[in-house]
Amino acid sequence: MTHGDDQGLILPPRLAPIQAVIVPIYKNEDERSGVMEVVERVRSSLAGFRIKVDDRSEFTPGYKFNDWELKGVPLRIEIGPKDVEKGSVALARRDMPGKAGKSFVSQNQLDQQVAEALSTIHEALYARAMEFRLANSHHPETYGELVDVVQNGWAYAWWCENPACEARVKEDSKATTRCLPLEQPGGVGRCIVCDEQASRQVIFARSY
């Protein structure tokens, strides 16, 4: 749920089959040859990464940007005639669409810049996932609260492990026990459903 936004998927850089896509930008054959020369040089300087060059000539750069965003590729490297002139490239972060996620860096030591960008994206996605988890986990005190909070999140609660109690939760809220957290509060508590003694907490949530 956290690995996406309105534009589709966002793949974590360490798992992404393609970590960065290079999109060449040119308007005519003249520009094309200069740009592709730099593209090839950049590609070989990034041999340590999983790189894809999108040289499909039947699509515009804008179409390609969109296409790779949908597929969740974490980083885009744009190379156009101005970059050929200036010795630069544009980096665009998938997790931060628009100008905010764009930076212009030198073609020299691009491998370091790409490594840094991927690690920044990794950290940002991780922080987002943690925030999401915190914002959506609840510790209800009563059965009524449990039924309420699982409509939009998950709930840590004591459970006596009697299947009848789980069945009642499912009946009332469509939530079931999803997992047994490794970290337990210790001691004993009272089952959130039947108030009998419970030795463990579980996570109740609805499946989607």
Ligand SMILES: [Zn+2]
């Ligand atoms: Zn119970």
